[in-house]
Amino acid sequence: MPHGPEEVGLGPWSGPWPEGPQWDPELLREGDRRNVVDRYRYWTLEAIRADLDTRRHDxxxxxxxxxxxxxxxxxxxxxxxxxxxxxxxxxxxxxxxxxxxxxxxxxxxxxxxxxxxxxxxxxxxxxxxxxxxxxxxxxxxxxxxxxxxxxxxxxxxxxxxxxxxxxxxxxxxxxxxxxxxxxxxxxxxxxxxxxxxxxxxxxxxxxxxxxxxxxxxxxxx
Missing domain, CATH: 3.40.1280.10 (SPOUT methyltransferase, trefoil knot domain)
Incomplete structure (x- = not known):
């Protein structure tokens, strides 16, 4: 579509689930349609905030x-x-x-x-x-x-x-x-x-x- 993709974000995770505390089981199961950059897809809100905190500006x-x-x-x-x-x-x-x-x-x-x-x-x-x-x-x-x-x-x-x-x-x-x-x-x-x-x-x-x-x-x- 000329104005962008029909759907935003990503659907349910395909294949074996990744392991680690940053992953949100509900998002992996249902898909992640949030307004976040792709590096944070399927991450929990708390994990995203923690990662942002490591590099916030002054x-x-x-x-x-x-x-x-x-x-x-x-x-x-x-x-x-x-x-x-x-x-x-x-x-x-x-x-x-x-x-x-x-x-x-x-x-x-x-x-x-x-x-x-x-x-x-x-x-x-x-x-x-x-x-x-x-x-x-x-x-x-x-x-x-x-x-x-x-x-x-x-x-x-x-x-x-x-x-x-x-x-x-x-x-x-x-x-x-x-x-x-x-x-x-x-x-x-x-x-x-x-x-x-x-x-x-x-x-x-x-x-x-x-x-x-x-x-x-x-x-x-």
Missing amino acids: FHVAIENWQHDFNIGTIVRSANAFLAAEVHIVGRKRWNRRGAMVTDRYQHIRHHASAADLAAYLHSLPGGPVTLLGIDNLPGSLHLETTAVPRRVCFLFGQEGPGLSEGARSVCDGTFSIAQFGSTRSINASAAAAIAMHTWIREYADLGGAGGSAEAGVWRG
């Missing part, structure tokens, strides 16, 4: 959640695709998971009551402080395109519309903006998050490793 991503922002799910999905260390939700604990497309199950997600709490957590992590950078088109913000971001960094995004709250701005170690050339005042928060994360990937990721394979970017359904 960047974090955070978003303020004061109005149940629908962008959070999409940001979590991008964080999974780019293998963020953790995703941080600031503000309300409940968030709309629909846009995550179940990727939140494979990601470490932390909640912080305030941006100050987030900053305190990041600055106390083992291995040294993680720099907290707000992404917003504020006066005085540096250009994301022309400044090298730190390896240990957390990108913080505000609500769709108002952007970063005053509390968030006050605790950021710096702010960056994404260059725009059209008439709109701002771009979608989830799009901005994906751009920021990919900026880190271009600077630091090992594109020759398993996570940098072409397969990692193919839509599997």
